[in-house]
Amino acid sequence: MSALVLKSVHKAYGKIQALNGLDLEIPKGVVCGLVGPNGAGKTTTFGVVGGYVRADSGSISLLGQGPFDPAIHRGRVALLPQDCELNPHMPVRESLEFLARLQGMDRKSAVADTDRVLELVDLRDRAQMKIRQLSHGMRRRVSVAQAFLGSPELVLLDEPTAGLDPDQVMRLRTLFLSQKGKCTLVISSHVLAELEQSCDYVVRMEAGRCVQAGDMDQVTQRRSMVRVQVQGDVQAAAELLAAFEPRVQGEEIILRCPVGVAPETLNAQVLPILLANEVKLLQIRTGESLEAALLK
Amino acid sequence: MSRLTPFRDVLLVAAFDLRSSLRSWKALGLLALYLAGSMAASGIFVSVLREIEGVLADTLGVAQTSTPGAMTTQLMQSPEVTEMLGGLLGDPELALQLVQIPPLALYYFWLALVLLPVLVTITSADAISFERGTGAARFVLSRTNLGSYVWGKALGQLALMFVGVIAGGVGVWLVGYFSLASFDGPATAAWMFRLGLRTLPWGAAWLGLSLGVSQVTRHWVASLAAAMVMLVAVGIGGQVLLHLDWLTDNAPLVQELLSPLFPAAHKTDLFRPELSRRLPAIAMLIALGASWFSLGTWRLSKVDA
Known part of the structure; x- marks a missing residue:
């Protein structure tokens, strides 16, 4: 109701x-x-x-x-x-x-x-x-x-x-x-x-x-999107994650969660790859801000 | 779900309104002013008595008393005063009844009838408009209906008016107690209380007018100004209808039909000792106040709170 x-x-x-x-x-x-x-x-x-x-x-x-x-x-x-x-x-x-x-x-x-x-x-x-x-x-x-x-x-x-x-x-x-x-x-x-x-x-x-x-x-796509912010070459970092079909937006790499995959599961897959390649991570968060979502 | 309890809500709003008014500087200031005004006017009354008694003592060739009032009772009941009062009221029978009342109590009653409309207008004209302006009314209206709210405010303001009447009475009584010789304190107090109750319907009529205006706008300054204009218009209108000779001579029917719609037409009847002869005036005054008030409520119910 x-x-x-x-x-x-x-x-x-x-x-x-x-x-x-x-x-x-x-x-x-x-x-x-x-x-x-x-x-x-x-x-x-x-x-x-x-x-x-x-x-x-x-x-x-x-x-x-x-x-x-x-x-x-x-x-x-x-x-x-x-x-x-x-x-x-x-x-x-x-x-x-x-x-x-x-x-x-x-x-x-x-x-x-x-x-x-x-x-x-x-x-x-x-x-x-x-x-x-x-x-x-x-x-x-x-x-x-x-x-x-x-x-x-x-x-x-x-x-x-x-x-x-x-x-x-x-x-x-x-x-x-x-x-x-x-x-x-x-x-x-x-x-x-x-x-x-x-x-x-x-x-x-x-x-x-x-x-x-x-x-x-x-x-805000909190359960369907992961945003990774890195320091340095964003494109190079994105290429490391090619299997996840990344999209680069400014200093952020945007990854869509495949159907049935939770953001935390995606994180668990992405994080080891980035750390293994010594990518300098600034922030990983789910979805986008409400402001960004509403201003689209 | 809690059922609506209109009577309880009216009492709750009234009690809160009275407590709130008694905490506001404006209402307290006005009550103090009313008290001071009543006492000052009573002081003048006592001085006039002293003058009259002095003149009387000179005429009779006796010594003047140091405190006035010693001859007041006899003076009041003298045929000359009764005749004069009868002429003023236009009713010799009523004059005969009034001279039995302690003069100071009678004076207090007359004074209250004169001052109450102004006091009531200034204290009440913004009672509802102010709460609409600040939005405080919305907190109440989300918990009770409009009728309970506005009637609660009316009851609260009526109670505030009675506080004023009692305060003024105490002031007048004290002036009499300390200034008048042969002052019958208990009898005067009892009469003042009885006459004080008689001011309620008179005040209710003016309160209805003032609160009616208060419901029409959410700007307290505008409602105060409008209520003052209405006070003057209704006050003067009533006097004109009652005393304009041209109307009496040329349009007596208009005078007869319209004058009861103004409080002034019912004022004299409030002096009558018999309840049965006061009741029509009381009923009309309350009906007038309720009508003006209800017009305001009707208007308020049609607009955003």
């Missing part, structure tokens, strides 16, 4: 067509990266999925139960809209407890769950501070924390790491990875390297449409 299905969704802001017949299907249980240039319609997609932006036409189904409806989806679908902040006058703890209680939790469960999500984003020591007293990064992390209150089945995070420092980005990446298998996570971001590490499914949008969707392995 799919966690999220959008069919022929249109949304216009005046003359600007933000979503132009968007068809999208995200399988259940994946960590999905939603990518695309500015104006591709990612944020609008989050809006129509979250119910706070009204689609002009088309159909939306979350967890197989129609468009977002708090009566059906509260506590099951969680959102982090872009550029949204919690009430600045309230302390972190009170804000999260309030949202947890609105999800249907009793006071005791709300307190316990608030502690849990604050731990997830490493902010327990700031629980008593007012939102306005936190730095931008901390406020963003509190907003991320609210999305993990309870046990949501579908979590949509729009630019969760925008404006965060590398350390905080790493912490959130760890959090997203820890959610694998627990829920369906949809993350929108411009930082493709970050999505490449966190996601196992990717959707690319352009001009309000989905132009590419698939497993991360498939898109």
